[in-house]
Amino acid sequence: MSGLKLFRTDTMNSGMTEVVPRLAEIEADVQGLVEAHMETLLGVRFLASEYSTGPVHGGRIDSLGLDENGSPVIVEYKRSTDAAVIHQGLFYLTWLLDHRAEFEHLVRDRFGAMTAAQVLWSGPRLICIAGDFTRYDVHAVREHRRSIDLVRYRLFGSDLLGLETVASVSGGIQGTRRARRRTAAGAADDVQGSSMVELAGAVDEVLLGLGDGVNRVERKQYRAYQRLRNFACLCPPQRSKLLIYLKVDPKGVDLVPGFTRDVSGLGHHGTGDLEVQLRTPRDVERAQDLFRASYAAA
Template identity: 30%
Template sequence: MEGARLFDAKTFKEIMEHNMYIDSSIRDKIKSNLESLLNVRLIEVDVDAGDNERIDVIAMGSENNPLIVLFQTVKSESVAAKAVFYLDWLINHKSLFNKLAQKAMPNINIDSIDWPKAGLLCIGGDFTKYDQYIVSHIDRNIELIRCKKYDRDILIIETVYKPAGAKLSRPIAASLEATVPNVEQNRAKRYTKISPTPRIGYCQIQDGKHYAVFPGKEKCEIFEIPISIYLAQNQFVLVDEYNRFQYAFPYWLNDNEMLSSNIASFAVVSLKDSSIFIDRGDNVLLKLNNIPSSVQLRDKNIVSVDSQNNFLRFYKQVRHNADSFMMSAKAKGHTLAFVLKILDDGVLLRDIETGKEFFRDMDTEGITFKEQQILCLHEGNIVHTLTSCKFYTLSSFYDRFEYGTVEIKEGLTFLKKLSGEIVMINDAPDYLRPGQVAYVDENNNFCGIEDDGDGLEVDAVKRNVSNISTFKRVSKKERIEVTKQVLILGNKAYENSYKLCLLKFGYKTEVLEGFEPWAKISNELRDTDVVVVVTSHISHDNMWRVKKEITDIPVVYSEFDGANRILEQVLAAENISKEVRTAR
């Protein structure tokens, strides 16, 4: 006989086990009985962790230690990756935990909370041997608890893995303290101590490995990067004395930047009592000297300093998209896949790097990810989930934009696409105005607008296209390049039709009523390449001024107000203008 079996003592009939996953009813019952089941006190449920992440339960352990209770709802989830992610979140949000704890337990002494023992309880229907193996090697206070349901509403809770002794959590990432490894672990893993203190460097990814580069061009491989964390090329990281990963800062070194020989170290800014300090990674605060009056530093900025802690420069934030992190994912052997459709028997995915679509068989009942999210796959297993689709759609890997003009009706924002289809724009920003040219992804999520005066291609801030040439591919579907601006003096009721029709050929279009004051019309002429006059919809005075004052740019006089007829005349005028310039 293999494994334990449960029998009724009176009838000796076996009580059958159900295929168990933690559904909402079981989850709610466990939450309501945490103290009797797990000896922990409930503080708060369903806590917003930002970036569309929710934490199931925040609780207080029997040793007055902060805890997160995480429910594993599908076996294919990577327990270790999620556990480390949420435990780091807990440790970095002390003040929020203290506030919630005081609300739930008014008599609690905040100073008595044992933060070094902060931990996580993961409750699931079952765990693989790989889950237990990885968790046992992470050196974090993480417990795995199996929950099985049998007939007759019997529930069995069993601890599968519990850290031996008092395994401590990593210190708060913001304090930059590094984990000091125990002697046995160092002997087993044979890491070499290469620095007397933790320090900050920037990441370089080469030959499938992540390296930390320090001032003086010293380069060392980074060890123990959590499975759920990707690093961007040139992103600043904190490593300990053994060059083991500790923290990733949201800042990076500019591409192709030549480092000054005066740089002694990189450091993180700490603002305290109206003074500016730095921490070079060793958790020692030092006064930052000689900051230029034109520089405004923020808390947690990364800066470089010389040997006397004089300010040299600060660095920009990392672009959080697939362009930045694809190289790191590939170095780990991971595939980033966009969730297109969730079906009963599996999931339709798209490989973000290649654009190829594929189907993955799985039982989708009880899964935690959703459509339009990104799955990080390793050897077919889900190791992490990215909740924001913009990680993909705001990268150069995405090539399915659709353009159109903005329409606002009864407070709702719509897009009239080039195809003529009208759709509601998801996540439409408040600054959109009727008549603007905007573009959305295949699910009609807002992606950006035409950048006034510079055309669509310059919208680099909203598109966040990476400068990393290694992984910047040529899009299958090029964005429309706006090269000319047309001013139409005619019936403004046809504005959207004009804009859509001419946009297909790279023309940005402005439409003014032909009866507008000439001062307003002349103001629009400054950046105009072609003027179209609808002769049936313009005042005599404005017609006279057009013929007299517009002499340096082509003018098209159209008897028709249809968009297609006007487009034909604009293209013809452009060709004539080119021939004249060539002849000259």
């Protein structure tokens, strides 16, 4: 069980009252709450609820969605602690990989043909949301070659929901590393381009080192760094700079021309409203507080 404690301040009496955590009355309450606010809570666009896998397979997927990078997402729920949520989710994940056209048809109906054509099948995700998980659950997901997030929930009072990532495993890191080596080799003839590739490698190490459970997702236009949601998107190196987009509110940042820029409302690859321009290792050091703030918000 999480050790998090939440207290409500009483300014009138200068006291504090603990808000005691609780589980939902029934599993459907958790599912309904998450589905109604899935993009805000998980960074996943909602597609379908209780989706039937047909008479042969004989099951129902709790929730289907599409994340910020275009990866298919299955969300399974349990009211309390139940190892079956992981096995059930993996069962449905196998079904999903065998029924890609059916999923893309759902996406096309909901979000259009362009979005359906860009579904990222290299990294389908399973998100398990439950009252708690055991250490055996955490060990089990780390043994699978799938992208799996274990998320613990708690309700506080009548209007607060807490989500805590217990474990997060990515299924596609090895391919990402090979791609990075090929990129570096391809830029070896250009000294300036090579220095930008090296700078991208330094940024990669910093972002992956921010904490446990950071996953990388490769898209043609950017590389996303993700906890439950994206917190950074790094674009391919340019000749003289790197562009990285962070989930930080630009209004809370002292913007510096040539270093940080508000791109809310402007089209760009990846997600995030704060653009950071990196040209030297010193810029990476300057940006570390922004990296940490974006990581904490994800």
